[in-house]
Amino acid sequence: MSAGEATPIGPDAVGGQESTGGWTSALRRRAVRALPPEKLLPDTQPAYMASWIYVFGVLTLAAFLVALASGCVLALKGPAWWHTSGVGHYVNSLHLWSVELFMAFMVIHLWGKFFMAAWRGRRALTWITGAVTFLASIGTAFTGYLIQQNFDSQWIATQAKDGMNAVGSGAYFNVMNFGQMIMWHIVLLPAAVGILIAAHLLLVRRRGIVPPIARPAPDTPPSAAETAPLDSATGIRPDAEPEARS
């Protein structure tokens, strides 16, 4: 392709989204359509969100960030530091207690969302990513207990190996293998939890906070999916919220 035939680039091309080609512009159009900036960073929230039960999601996120930051410090300084120095003990404890709070806040968040039936209104994927994050967090906490380098971790590892061998996964996930467990704990599982949390948050922004049962969602501008053509056979919009179908 010569320079004269190249697709124009620059501000004009970005503004006129339909005129650009390639996977980047297609991805951009799709991303903006799915999550426009006013949804990604909203100025207002529905009035029904004024309840303490809606606070536990962000408390979980805050505790996760503290666990992540303290874990980074532990990784940088090493076990000789966290086992012997006063500051090391403090950061080690900070890591433990932030995780304790993370799990507690997450379970309270889970209770609240369960009793709200928070999967309503096309929020199933939000619910599923939250549930999978919970499972990944249990694995992360478990491998964390395995790498404490004390008698407690030895006890947990020797008990857990029987369970792992009983289900046939001991050869691939060897809880007695310290090197493997520390890599699961500081690389694979935190990455999984972080990516899942990011996806969960973006889905919360996209679908909005779930309204209380028997209360309609606020009059937000309809998304592209909500303005999709009606199903010719049923006369309803396939992906519309149940409340909107009646």
Add this chain to the structure above:
Amino acid sequence: MPVDPVHTAYAAAVNLNGPGHYLDWGVIQISAANLTVIAVMIVLFILALILPFPKGRGRR
């Protein structure tokens, strides 16, 4: 050292050194620490439902 029941109960609740205290009902067994955490979580959940939330700006 004289045994003070109140002090003993307080120390058992907050002292995490040494072997844990366990409660059991038949096949159900749980440490006092874990049971305390679950109880606190349930209390927090109930309080979150009933306590009024401060009024804020920017809600519709």
